[in-house]
Amino acid sequence: MNVWKHFCTITRHKLLVMKGCFQIGLYWQGLIHDLSKYMPSEFLVGCKYYQGTMSPNNAERRAIGYSSAWLHHKGRNKHHLEYWIDYGVPDRKAGEEHRGICGMKMPVRYVAEMFVDRKSASKNYQKENYTDRSPLEYYRKGCDHYMIHEDTRALLELLLVMLSVKGEDATNRFIRYRLLRGKVPYEKAYLNSLASRLRRGKRISEIGK
Ligand SMILES: [Zn+2]
Ligand SMILES: [Zn+2]
Numbered sequence: 001m002n003v004w005k006h007f008c009t010i011t012r013h014k015l016l017v018m019k020g021c022f023q024i025g026l027y028w029q030g031l032i033h034d035l036s037k038y039m040p041s042e043f044l045v046g047c048k049y050y051q052g053t054m055s056p057n058n059a060e061r062r063a064i065g066y067s068s069a070w071l072h073h074k075g076r077n078k079h080h081l082e083y084w085i086d087y088g089v090p091d092r093k094a095g096e097e098h099r100g101i102c103g104m105k106m107p108v109r110y111v112a113e114m115f116v117d118r119k120s121a122s123k124n125y126q127k128e129n130y131t132d133r134s135p136l137e138y139y140r141k142g143c144d145h146y147m148i149h150e151d152t153r154a155l156l157e158l159l160l161v162m163l164s165v166k167g168e169d170a171t172n173r174f175i176r177y178r179l180l181r182g183k184v185p186y187e188k189a190y191l192n193s194l195a196s197r198l199r200r201g202k203r204i205s206e207i208g209k
Contacts, residue, residue, distance in 0.1 A: 001047045001048060002050035003047045006043070006046045006056070007043075009050075009052075010038070010043075010046065013121065013124055014033060014034055016120040016123060016124065017034070017117055017120045018033065020116035020119060021033065021116050023172045023176070024116070024172050024176040024180065025176045025180060026112060026113060026116075029079070029110075029113050033079065033117070036072065036076045036077060039072075041069065041072045042069045042072050042073055045060055045067075045069035046069060049063065053125075054125075056069070057070040078106075079110050079114045081103060081106065081114065081146060081147070081148045081152065084103055084104040084105075084148075085101055085147055086101065086104050087101055087102075088100065088101070088102045102147060102149070103146070103147045103149040103152060103153075105149040105152055105186075106149065106152045108155070108179060108180060108182075108186055109180060111152055111155050112175050112179065114156060115135075115156060115159045115160070115163075115175070118135045118138070119163065119168075132163050132164050133164040135160050136161060139156070139157070139160050143157075150188045151187055151188045151191070153188075154187075154188040154191035154195070157192075157195055158194055158195040161195045161198050161199060162195075162198055165198045165199070165201075166198070170207050174207050184206065
């Protein structure tokens with residue numbers, strides 16, 4: 001049982017996320033982020049399957065076929081896209097009776113927290129190899145498998161692209177003073193067009209410089 005090492009790993013992550021959330025004005029979310037990791041159903045599993053280089057959830061999956069700690073975690077933490085998976089609302093006018101499970105549109109403040117979470121995890125795992133591009137590169141490896149609402153996907157991608165192109169300070173300002181103040185349309189077509197302008201090196205007035 002790696003009690004101390006696991007405690008340090010999750011606390012290091014928590015402090016980094018707290019700092020990141022405070023920078024964008026999400027104080028309460030910064031304080032309560034990932035608190036359920038300290039509950040026995042997550043903490044003890046984390047100690048037992050401690051890896052050091054990757055998430056203990058993967059080790060638990062290999063050992064017993066699923067991760068009880070992750071199932072506990074994603075059901076309680078709104079910054080995870082998996083928290084927002086639910087049955088879709090059928091379009092009755094189009095003759096739909098049912099709609100299968102899909103990603104719901106996440107509230108903006110949890111998308112912002114998810115962005116900080118991913119950035120912080122990349123920093124902790126990559127250490128001195130971390131650059132502003134790392135979170136985007138990590139996202140691209142797994143994004144095809146995400147069950148996520150298309151507007152939420154577009155917003156997360158925009159923030160990751162913005163970080164890689166404009167850096168952390170500019171992206172934090174954009175989130176704090178524009179996105180979280182409701183000044184950015186939360187809609188796929190608009191967000192994708194902003195992201196592609198950023199990728200092409202265009203100046204965009206939404207960020208200022
Ligand atoms: Zn979490
Ligand atoms: Zn986290």
